[in-house]
Amino acid sequence: MRAQTWKNSGIDLKPGTKITGKWYKNQYLIRGKLGKGAIGTVYLCESGGKLAALKISDKGTSMTVEVNVLKSLGQVQGTRLGPYLLDVDDWVSPNGTTYSFYVMEYLKGESLSLFVKNNGNVWIGVFLLQLLEDLEQLHQSGWVFGDLKLDNLIVLSSPTRIRWVDVGGTTQTGRAIKEYTEFYDRGYWGLGTRKAEPSYDLFSLVMVFLHLYYPQRFERTTQSEKLLFKKIDQVKQLQPYRNPLKKAIAGKYRTSSEMKNDVLQIVYQSQNKSRLKKKGNQKISNIPFYIEMGGISIVAIGFYILSLIF
Amino acid sequence: MKKGTLKQILLITDGCSNKGEDPAGVAALAYEQGITVNVIGILENNQSEDVGGLKEVEDIALSGGGVSQIVYPEILSQTVQMVTRQAMTQTIQGFVNKELKQILGSNQSIENIDPEKRGEIMEVVEDLGESSDLEVVVLVDTSASMHDKLPTVKESLIDLSISLNSRIGKNRFCIFSFPGKRKDIQKILDWSPQLNSISEVFPKLTSGGITPTGPALREAMYQFSKKSLLRSLRNESADVEEFGY
Ligand SMILES: Nc1ncnc2c1ncn2[C@@H]1O[C@H](COP(=O)(O)OP(=O)(O)O)[C@@H](O)[C@H]1O
Numbered sequence: 001m002r003a004q005t006w007k008n009s010g011i012d013l014k015p016g017t018k019i020t021g022k023w024y025k026n027q028y029l030i031r032g033k034l035g036k037g038a039i040g041t042v043y044l045c046e047s048g049g050k051l052a053a054l055k056i057s058d059k060g061t062s063m064t065v066e067v068n069v070l071k072s073l074g075q076v077q078g079t080r081l082g083p084y085l086l087d088v089d090d091w092v093s094p095n096g097t098t099y100s101f102y103v104m105e106y107l108k109g110e111s112l113s114l115f116v117k118n119n120g121n122v123w124i125g126v127f128l129l130q131l132l133e134d135l136e137q138l139h140q141s142g143w144v145f146g147d148l149k150l151d152n153l154i155v156l157s158s159p160t161r162i163r164w165v166d167v168g169g170t171t172q173t174g175r176a177i178k179e180y181t182e183f184y185d186r187g188y189w190g191l192g193t194r195k196a197e198p199s200y201d202l203f204s205l206v207m208v209f210l211h212l213y214y215p216q217r218f219e220r221t222t223q224s225e226k227l228l229f230k231k232i233d234q235v236k237q238l239q240p241y242r243n244p245l246k247k248a249i250a251g252k253y254r255t256s257s258e259m260k261n262d263v264l265q266i267v268y269q270s271q272n273k274s275r276l277k278k279k280g281n282q283k284i285s286n287i288p289f290y291i292e293m294g295g296i297s298i299v300a301i302g303f304y305i306l307s308l309i310f
Numbered sequence: 311m312k313k314g315t316l317k318q319i320l321l322i323t324d325g326c327s328n329k330g331e332d333p334a335g336v337a338a339l340a341y342e343q344g345i346t347v348n349v350i351g352i353l354e355n356n357q358s359e360d361v362g363g364l365k366e367v368e369d370i371a372l373s374g375g376g377v378s379q380i381v382y383p384e385i386l387s388q389t390v391q392m393v394t395r396q397a398m399t400q401t402i403q404g405f406v407n408k409e410l411k412q413i414l415g416s417n418q419s420i421e422n423i424d425p426e427k428r429g430e431i432m433e434v435v436e437d438l439g440e441s442s443d444l445e446v447v448v449l450v451d452t453s454a455s456m457h458d459k460l461p462t463v464k465e466s467l468i469d470l471s472i473s474l475n476s477r478i479g480k481n482r483f484c485i486f487s488f489p490g491k492r493k494d495i496q497k498i499l500d501w502s503p504q505l506n507s508i509s510e511v512f513p514k515l516t517s518g519g520i521t522p523t524g525p526a527l528r529e530a531m532y533q534f535s536k537k538s539l540l541r542s543l544r545n546e547s548a549d550v551e552e553f554g555y
Contacts, residue, residue, distance in 0.1 A: 023424050023425060060420070060421060060428075061399065061403070061420075061432065061435075064425070064428050064429055064432040065432055065436065067425070067429055068429050068432060068433055068436075071429070088425040088426075088429075089425060090425065098421065100425075174478065175440045175476075175477065175478060176440065176473060176474070176476035176477040176478075177476065182387070182388065187469070187472045187473070187476075188387075188469070193472060193475070193476045194472055194473050194476035195476040196476075
């Protein structure tokens with residue numbers, strides 16, 4: 001929903017700037033810029049010797065809406081559904097303009113594209129499962145993420161865990177999605193409404209993985225579903241998961257756990273097949289395929305279990 | 311919570327008016343009667359963003375209490391729905407601010423309340439934006455220069471109805487083009503909850519060089535029910551009550 005030409009908040013803080021909250025008087029030292037979106041700019045900052053991320057903007061209303069989402073996500077027990085919210089305040093700049101800002105946990109990581117490039121495609125299954133699990137929790141607490149996209153995902157290390165940032169699109173179930181990006185939006189493809197329901201996020205989730213393998217994206221046609229199916233089929237790395245991915249595009253899943261079960265099933269099955277192969281029961285022609293599948297599943301299950309523990 | 315009906319005119323144009331009364335004046339008149347006027351100015355692909363001719367776009371929206379945006383055709387869909395939603399929030403926030411002033415004193419507004427309470431107020435604003443009913447009169451400039459842009463305009467209006475119909479509140483739209491054949495505006499679609507049907511009725515023809523934006527806005531204003539037109543700023547508090555305060 002963000003138009004590129006929307007006048008951007010003209011704030012540019014230099015490293016070394018000290019920000020003091022108008023209401024609660026907490027102090028933050030700006031260390032550098034982390035990223036810029038349509039709503040505001042996110043900076044790395046330091047307070048009491050600890051690093052944190054500080055988002056600042058002159059769009060008070062949008063900021064307040066985001067803070068409300070972060071607050072209610074924070075109330076879901078023991079979860080990592082959004083960055084942990086540390087402080088909310090206003091800042092009066094030296095020239096007298098008032099900005100809204102909030103401070104959150106700093107998520108240090110790299111982009112999904114870079115990570116997969118450096119570490120290989122075996123991670124696709126892991127991230128798919130991790131995201132489905134987070135979505136399941138989010139949906140169960142009455143929210144839909146909305147603006148799920150490549151830009152909003154960060155891969156953290158030790159242990160490797162995919163996390164989302166930017167809850168600007170996160171919407172209560174049953175309402176209209178607050179914010180979306182056309183390529184990831186089923187309404188844009190003519191494949192559904194913009195009502196916040198689990199299937200909305202599952203559609204975007206598939207588009208995340210398509211965008212990963214089609215960095216230039218692609219244009220819509222009148223026969224969107226057919227086109228998206230074809231795009232899935234054409235990516236070798238997505239082959240093992242093509243059935244659940246297509247079901248999600250078609251809106252066949254009502255919950256994330258249904259999709260997660262299908263993905264897990266694929267991972268388990270391919271593992272069994274690779275065991276059989278070791279016993280020598282496989283036809284020769286299938287071997288390369290199963291070797292690949294076996295590799296995926298063992299790593300996927302390993303890291304999936306690891307991510308459950310941490 | 312009782313919900314109210316928000317009334318908006320959405321003007322889509324690519325240039326300046328050149329006939330009839332001042333459109334900003336008509337927009338102010340509409341605003342006085344509880345109708346918000348939003349304006350989207352469409353640029354040519356080779357046009358720079360700060361062309362003078364489109365200043366009128368901003369002026370109309372300012373006097374109409376609405377939101378304006380100047381865009382290239384590619385991002386029209388996203389812009390149309392963003393402008394509409396933003397104007398809804400703005401209108402509701404206006405009501406809420408007025409209430410706050412009554413309760414807390416004349417120099418209070420959302421900005422000078424602490425972030426904690428601001429959050430609670432925004433929750434109410436969001437709830438109202440989601441559940442309020444909405445009536446939009448869409449006014450499309452079909453003067454000659456708009457010819458190439460009309461397919462994009464049509465698509466963006468269908469897209470708008472996808473967004474708005476995903477809300478809890480009800481919607482009614484009607485579409486007019488201007489200039490009309492003999493009148494200032496021409497009806498394309500009568501009040502309807504959906505815009506899917508516009509594919510067949512959307513005008514393929516474009517008219518000549520006159521752009522009577524002011525008179526067209528006045529006609530658009532009259533499309534809202536008589537009851538709402540009789541409501542003046544003085545008894546707008548009745549609107550506030552409709553919103554459940
Ligand atoms: N908590 C965080 N830790 C680290 N980086 C972050 C954090 N939040 C945001 N970022 C970075 O800042 C960028 C812009 O932030 P975002 O919240 O997406 O802004 P907007 O909502 O205005 O688009 C993100 O894409 C991300 O790279």
